[in-house]
Amino acid sequence: MRKALRNAGLASLHLLTGAGLSLVCYLMIGLMLLAATATAFVIGAGMLPEAVRALRTLASFGRRRTAAWSGVPVPERYLPLDQGTLMERVRTAGTDPGTHRDLRWMGAQLLYGLVLCYLSLIAWPPALLVDAVWCGLLRRPPVALPFLTTLASLEAALSRALLLPSPSARLAERVEQLAATRAGAVAAHGAELRRIERDLHDGTQAHLVALSMRIGLARRAYDTDPDRARGLLDDAQDQAEEALAGLRHVVRGIHPPVLTDRGLAGAVRALAAGSGLEVTVTARGQAEGPEEGPRAPAAVEAAAYFVVAEALTNAAKHSGAARASVELDRSPGLLRVRVRDEGAGGADETRGTGLLGVRRRVAALDGTVHLNSPEGGPTEMEVELPCAW
The missing domain is CATH 1.10.287 (Helix Hairpins)
Known part of the structure; x- marks a missing residue:
C-alpha cells in the first residue's frame, strides 16, 4: 500500500506539472499568433524566429519531462534558426517540420494535459477509499491507486508520440x-x-x-x-x-588465423595469455570453435578481436594496470564486448592510443563504443556489434 501511494503521488505530481505546462502552452499559442500576424504585415517579421525559438525551448522541456517519467529519451531534430538573412530565417521557422510537430503537440498538450490532471484529482478520493477497504479487509495489493500511474503513463506516451521527430527528419x-x-x-x-x-x-x-x-x-x-x-x-x-x-x-x-581455428572466445583467451596482464575472460554464449554452433560473421569477430587487442595493449602500455577483465556476451542479434582494467585511467582518443581506430572499425559495422576512463581509473570500454548468428 505504501509503495502504491508513493507511485500515485509521483504520478499526480507529473500530471500537475503537465497541467502547468498546458497553461504555458495557452500563453505560447497567443505569442505564436501574434508573431504570425506581425510577420504577415512584414513589419514584425523578426518576431517569428524568436517565437519559434521559445516554442522549441518549451518543447524541449516537454521532452525532458516525458523522458524523466518514462526513462526513455525523446530525441529532437530542428533546422538551424541562426543562419542566413532575416527572410531565410523566417522561411526556416515557418517550414521546419520540427516546428509543425511542436505546434501540434502544443495544441494537444493544452487539452490532454488539463483533462488527465482533472481526472487524477477526481480519482484520488475513490481510489484511496477502494484500496483502503481492499487492502485492509482482503489483504490484497492495491487495485485503484495504480490507475493514477496509468494516467501519467498515458500522458507521457501521448507527449512522446507528438514530440518525436518526423519520419523525414529521422531519415535525414x-x-x-x-x-x-x-x-x-x-x-x-x-x-x-x-x-x-x-x-x-x-x-x-x-x-x-x-x-x-x-x-x-x-x-x-x-x-x-x-x-x-x-x-x-x-x-x-x-x-x-x-x-x-x-x-x-x-x-x-x-584476419588472425586463431579466430578461424579457435573461435572468438579462444582467440581472446590467447590474447589474454600473451598480454602480460592477469586477465579474466568470461564468455557467455560464445562458440569456442567453428564446429561448436553458430558464430558471428567474420568481420564482426575480427572487429571484436581487435577491440580486445587494442584495449589490452593500452592497458599494458599506458595504464599501469596489473589486472584486467574481458567479457563477451552474446544475445540475439548482438555481440557485446566489455574490457575493464584497474589502471590509472585518463584514456583519451586524441592521444594516439588507437581508440579512434577502434571507434571507426566498430562504426563501420553500425556498432557503438562507450568509453569510461576517469582520472585514477578504472577504464572500461564497452562495444556493441549488431550481427546475425
Whole structure:
C-alpha cells in the first residue's frame, strides 16, 4: 500500500506539472499568433524566429519531462534558426517540420494535459477509499491507486508520440550518420592499407631482398669457396624464416588465423595469455570453435578481436594496470564486448592510443563504443556489434 501511494503521488505530481505546462502552452499559442500576424504585415517579421525559438525551448522541456517519467529519451531534430538573412530565417521557422510537430503537440498538450490532471484529482478520493477497504479487509495489493500511474503513463506516451521527430527528419539524421560512418570506414580502410603496405615494404620486402642477395653471393662462391657459400646459405635460411615471420604478422593484422581455428572466445583467451596482464575472460554464449554452433560473421569477430587487442595493449602500455577483465556476451542479434582494467585511467582518443581506430572499425559495422576512463581509473570500454548468428 505504501509503495502504491508513493507511485500515485509521483504520478499526480507529473500530471500537475503537465497541467502547468498546458497553461504555458495557452500563453505560447497567443505569442505564436501574434508573431504570425506581425510577420504577415512584414513589419514584425523578426518576431517569428524568436517565437519559434521559445516554442522549441518549451518543447524541449516537454521532452525532458516525458523522458524523466518514462526513462526513455525523446530525441529532437530542428533546422538551424541562426543562419542566413532575416527572410531565410523566417522561411526556416515557418517550414521546419520540427516546428509543425511542436505546434501540434502544443495544441494537444493544452487539452490532454488539463483533462488527465482533472481526472487524477477526481480519482484520488475513490481510489484511496477502494484500496483502503481492499487492502485492509482482503489483504490484497492495491487495485485503484495504480490507475493514477496509468494516467501519467498515458500522458507521457501521448507527449512522446507528438514530440518525436518526423519520419523525414529521422531519415535525414540516419543518412547523415551513415555518411559519417562511411567516411570513417573509408579512413580506417585507407589507414589499414597503408599499414599493410608499410609492414610489407619495411619488413618482408627487406628480408626478401637480403635473401636474394645472399643466395646470389652463395652461387658465386659455391665453386671457389664452399665454406663461405655454406655460411651464406645459412644466413639466407635465417632471412627466409624472418620473412615468413613478417608475413605471418601481416596476415594476423588482416584476419588472425586463431579466430578461424579457435573461435572468438579462444582467440581472446590467447590474447589474454600473451598480454602480460592477469586477465579474466568470461564468455557467455560464445562458440569456442567453428564446429561448436553458430558464430558471428567474420568481420564482426575480427572487429571484436581487435577491440580486445587494442584495449589490452593500452592497458599494458599506458595504464599501469596489473589486472584486467574481458567479457563477451552474446544475445540475439548482438555481440557485446566489455574490457575493464584497474589502471590509472585518463584514456583519451586524441592521444594516439588507437581508440579512434577502434571507434571507426566498430562504426563501420553500425556498432557503438562507450568509453569510461576517469582520472585514477578504472577504464572500461564497452562495444556493441549488431550481427546475425
